[in-house]
């Protein structure tokens with residue numbers, strides 16, 4: 001099986017006045033990548049940061065950390081080049097935000113980034129499926145995008161299971177309300193890239209939480225490979 005367990009803290013719920021050191025802390029605690037939430041106040045009713053912040057983080061953290069940009073914006077086409085220039089590694093856009101996903105996928109690749117494709121809770125997995133062979137990662141949102149600290153939507157798990165069944169080697173990410181209480185559902189369904197905001201950042205022991213999340217996913221991957 002090509003995919004492995006990867007844990008990506010969402011730094012949205014960290015002390016934003018100390019963003020750089022919070023990212024370093026997460027990486028030192030075992031984060032495999034950083035999930036960076038970009039919101040434009042239009043696609044979602046909240047506002048965060050853009051490519052200038054990403055550029056500063058890249059300068060401060062060096063070339064190694066993998067930046068997964070979760071683009072909750074109405075015009076994702078507009079930020080492909082600026083995000084690439086700022087040092088983003090993966091550009092995850094929402095299927096609901098564009099009329100031409102095929103072209104956007106091409107532009108992201110030409111800009112030298114990996115491609116992630118996200119769906120909101122109201123979007124079916126069948127709508128994502130036609131693009132699955134052209135992307136690096138599918139993101140199944142497990143809350144309505146916009147805010148950290150929301151309740152995990154377990155009814156999104158059939159989407160993850162369906163995708164895992166159809167696309168055995170695709171990276172599948174879950175985002176929203178994921179932590180020690182909900183990771184097992186995600187892992188069993190077949191998710192392998194795990195975004196966790198408040199559960200990791202708000203913990204007194206982020207290293208243990210990250211390790212617990214990774215173990216749950218690794219064990220599910222191993223079990224799935226034995227079952228095949």
Ligand code: DX5
Pocket residue numbers: 010011012013035037070143144145146147148149150175176177178195196197198199
């Ligand atoms: C929500 C964001 C998430 C959020 C996750 O729209 O996409 O990445 O920060 O935070 P938790 O894990 O607290 O739900």
Ligand code: ZN
Pocket residue numbers: 010035036037070175195
């Ligand atoms: Zn996110």
